[in-house]
Every structure is written in C-alpha cells, then in structure tokens.
Amino acid sequence: MIRKTLIVDDHKLFLEGLRYVLSQISNVEIVGEATNGEVAIEMVLNSDIEWVLMDINMPHCDGITATAQLKKRKPEVKIIAVTMFEDYNNIQQMVRAGADGYVLKNTGSEELLKAFETIDKGECYYSPSIMRTLMRRNTSSVLSRNALFLKPQELLTSREKEIMPLLVEGLTSAEIAEKLFISESTVISHRKNILHKFNLKNTSALVKFALENNLLLP
C-alpha cells in the first residue's frame, strides 16, 4: 500500500530535506508540495491525497488553521505536524486542530516511519521530546490531562473566568469576594477548583499559566 503524501512548508529548503527523508521510507509517495496552508487545503480537497506533513509557521494561512480546516472537511486525511517548535502552546493548538502526529524538524526517517505506522493503527504519534513537554505540564490529574485536548477556557466555568483576572491582579480572596458580592469562602472554593483543574500548586503558578495561555480574555 502506497501512502499518497503532500508536504507543506514555506521553506523550499526544508521541502528538499523532507523529500529526502521520505525517500528513505518505502510505501510513501510524495504527490505534491505546497508552500502555504490555503494551497494545501485546495490540493487535498481536489485529489486523493491521504497524508499531509504540515509545517506550523507559514504566511497567509498557518498550519494550525489549515489542519483544523482540513480535518473539518475531510477528516480521513492523516495529518502530521512537522515543526521546529516544541513549546506547549503550539503542540496544544495543533492537537486541538486535529493533527494525528507531531514530530520535530530534526526527525530522522526511522522516527517518521514510526509516526506513519502508529497513525495507521489509528493512534496518535508524538516525538519523545514532545511527550516530555507535555509531561512537564501534566503530572497526574485526570482533569489536567483532559485540559490538553480542550481549550483551557472550556474547562473554566463562567464564575471562574470572572475570578481569574482578579487573582492575576493579585487581589486577595476577601477583595474578590467584595467585588463580586459573594462570600470569601466561595472565592476560596473557586480558586481551589481552578488550581485543581489545571493541576497547579499555587496562585503564582496560576498567574503564569493564565498569562501564558491567554485565559483572561473573555
């Protein structure tokens, strides 16, 4: 069985590299190249492409948007994110967009093959260092593992979303209680719930988490 594959990256040079790495894997045939997300979507929808290796950072239409679009309109296509970035936000967004795998740009052919095979079995594949990044964030709690696959906002109730920015401002429970016309115990309960949801050990860590994950907007 031949895997008909599209490679998407705005760096010509990297497309060359990917082409070479893929040439070392049997059963993979590169049937196209695209240098931005829009073109990639077009190509996939109007062909029998089954696999996409997708860069994240591209002009016009980035890899995350393109992945989300593709998965919505043609869910059977397998998408592997290929990227230089291994920070939490990128991984998280790509996972949410529906990517089936996530490998780094310095990946060799053996690992890429492993990715193909793992995804063929219906599972998801992540590079070991990606897993480390995820693990650093998530230790044990079930909820916090769920947080990876949900927008963090979706985990917060509306009251919690009200309290969050006040905590970030450094207000005490009593001050927050006064502002929201509720009892201090209630604020304490809410804060405890938020900390547990994200598996954070104190409010300082929560502030960092909130600021880095844009939890303060709505």
Place this chain on the structure above:
Amino acid sequence: MIRKTLIVDDHKLFLEGLRYVLSQISNVEIVGEATNGEVAIEMVLNSDIEWVLMDINMPHCDGITATAQLKKRKPEVKIIAVTMFEDYNNIQQMVRAGADGYVLKNTGSEELLKAFETIDKGECYYSPSIMRTLMRRNTSSVLSRNALFLKPQELLTSREKEIMPLLVEGLTSAEIAEKLFISESTVISHRKNILHKFNLKNTSALVKFALENNLLLP
C-alpha cells in the same frame, strides 16, 4: 515664535486630524509629515525642525525606537508621543526613550497647546489619563517612583534576578532555598525586598508584573 513641527504617523487619516487640531494652535507650523520612524529621523536631522509629534505604533521603525534615536543624536528636539495606547508599558518605554510629552489621540487642541507650553518651560507633559495610569502603579514608595525612569532590571540585584523566575514558576521559598543552597529566611528576605522595590502586595502581582515587563530574561 513659531514652532516648526513634524508630524509622524502611519495612518494618513490621522495625519489629517492632527493637521486640523494643530491649525487651531497659533505659533505652530507643520513643516513636514512622515509615515514611519526612519523617514522622521532623516527629516529631523537634515532640517531645523524643533518639534515632533510621534505615533508609537508604526511599521519598520516604531515611535519608541525613533524617539530614542532622535534624542540621542539631537537632544534639543522636543518630542511629544501621540498615541491610542495608555498602557503602562508603552508609556514607560516612551518615557525611557526620552519623550518630552505623552498625549492621547483623542486629545483636543487646548490640551495639545498645554503640552507645548509645559514643555517650553522645560518640564514634561502627560495627559491626565496617562497620569492616572502611572498613579495606579505608583502609590507612595520612592523606589517605585524611581522604577518608572529606570529599567526595572536595574533595580534588581543579581540574586533577586535569580530568584525572580523561580517565584514565577510558583516555587515555594523552601524549594527556592534548596535550589540556591541558601536558607529559607534568605529567600523570604529577598522576596520581601523585591515586593517593596516594585511596590507590589503579593507574589501573584509580582508574577504578572514580571511577565508583563520581561523581567525574566537575564
């Protein structure tokens, strides 16, 4: 005495508005317009322009950079920042760059005139709402008033700079002490000093302050 003035903004529309507002002030003559910082610097250095009304957000060379450059190479030029933004970071950076005044884009001619006259006397001018923003940050402490005109990093000792990122991570005093091979009391002292320096009331506020002011890099 006529004030030879250059106006700098990348929005043509706003240049029109500024032109109109300035036309209502006697003794101000618009001798040029620029749509980015680089051009503005060129124009000021090669002419007898005495005043610059400078936007902050512009492509290529922003107003903060341009202001810093101009003040370095021709300090006698009076620069008034004109901007939509009244957040702490923008004001702080513009003050550091050497701007003589800071007014908002919705300013009328009376206030702009006041700015010209105040700066003529050798003082600095800030819009009332700008002052409010500054006041919100700075209540009483002498040190924290100084913090406005210094890079915050310059206020931190090297030990404090080591402790800062660990506090932001949410580590407890005991954990930090263990990492740095010092006693917990010492960590507590350092943290107290940092809080006093920036006039912040708890570690949550410190985390926010540190992240928003890039205090974690070196």
Place this chain on the structure above:
DNA sequence: TTTGCTCTCCCCCCTAGGGGGGATTTTTTA
C-alpha cells in the same frame, strides 16, 4: 576610611492560602 549596598540569616506576629472534606440551592442539559 567611611559610607553604602548586597547577601546572608534571624526574630516575632499575623493573615492569607491551600488540602481535605461536605452541604445546599440553582441552573443546565440529557
């Protein structure tokens, strides 16, 4: 040499934060 800053550590005292429950009412959703 004196002055001042940093780093280190300590004291006392009090409050806010956080772990661990549980209970109630209201609202949402299946």
Place this chain on the structure above:
DNA sequence: TAAAAAATCCCCCCTAGGGGGGAGAGCAAA
C-alpha cells in the same frame, strides 16, 4: 423529569506568605 454541573457557603487544620525589624560579613566606591 431526572441527572449532572455550577454556584454558593461552611467546617477543620496546617503551612506559606508577608509586615516589620535587626544584624553581621563582604565588597566597592567615594
């Protein structure tokens, strides 16, 4: 309508955080 989730409040207990202060050692500039 029944079940689930959210919001409200409470209990006990203990620890970490923060206010205020001091003190000695080391170092560097004035």
